[in-house]
Amino acid sequence: MLLVSLLPIIVYLFIVRSTDTFSLVTWKRILCCMAWGVGACLIVFAMSYVIPFSDVLTPLVEELLKGLPLLVLVFRNRIAFFIEAVVMGVAVGCGFAFTENSIYLFFNEGISFADAMVRGVATSLMHLGCTSINVSVAMLLQHFLTGNNAEGTMRGGRMMVFFPILSALVVSGTIHVTYNLLIVSAYIQILLLIIVFLCFFYFMGVIDEKIITRWLDSSLNEDITLLTAFRAGHIADTQTGRFLKTIQERVSPETFFDIYMMLSLYWDLSIQAKSGLMLRESGLNIPLTPEQRKDTEAKLTEFLTLKKSIGLAAIVLLTPVMKIRSFDAWVIKNCLSV
16 A cells, blocks of 8 residues: 555656756656655644644645645746746655645555545645646746846835735635545546646646747857857957947946956856757766866856845946856856755
């Protein structure tokens, strides 16, 4: 019975992980997410002895606890692509389901094969699917409200930061509550969950792969051209160089020098990160040597320092030629660290 309840969880994880063709989420991050899922389940289990949750409140508490760290990462711009949100959400859900099923089997030694299968196939899929949808919906609404602007501010003021969180909890909580109500038979529930969630995982992977590919194709050649011109001393002959000339007239010489160096570092790191993504998509994962990693980390640190010293106003001025969005530095760091 233990195998029937726990094996599907591992299968789900590997299926969803296989949709991450760019290998954006490392196994280390997956294990950390699973560990949080285990902890969240134990917290809910302990709270249930102190606070008598209702059948409606329990799913909402579970979804909030499962998605809490990932929601924080989303709003700190530490999850850049939807496939990351899906895979990490699945990992948290797997950790939660694994622990919940183990506890259930411990207190129900005489469980039937049918009940064990329902918990292993349906309940587990519900947990990991709801967590993924929770984070993905929050991420989608955040992108809509910020518009991917350079400063990453919310339309409608700071209070709007709660709108994506509450909306995501309503969506995932509704699915969870509906599942618990057992409106249809368990076998129909299993079929519906498999169809809905696996289609969701597949299409999110396809959509995100197109987004990443478009991002790579549209900017990699431009980055290479600009960095080559910069190193050859011909950046002034490009359209970007002519635009920078207008910026030079608005800022101090020191600030303009920082802008110049920041852009060169950005192009260098961006090319390295995007090239690595393209290699991993082709099945080649060539890790950085210790010397290369040390050099890359130094460049990234310098880039972030320059970006901070330049200030938001100058960053906004640069958006016509360099759309340095609020999460770009994290995207580069994440791509280079895989």
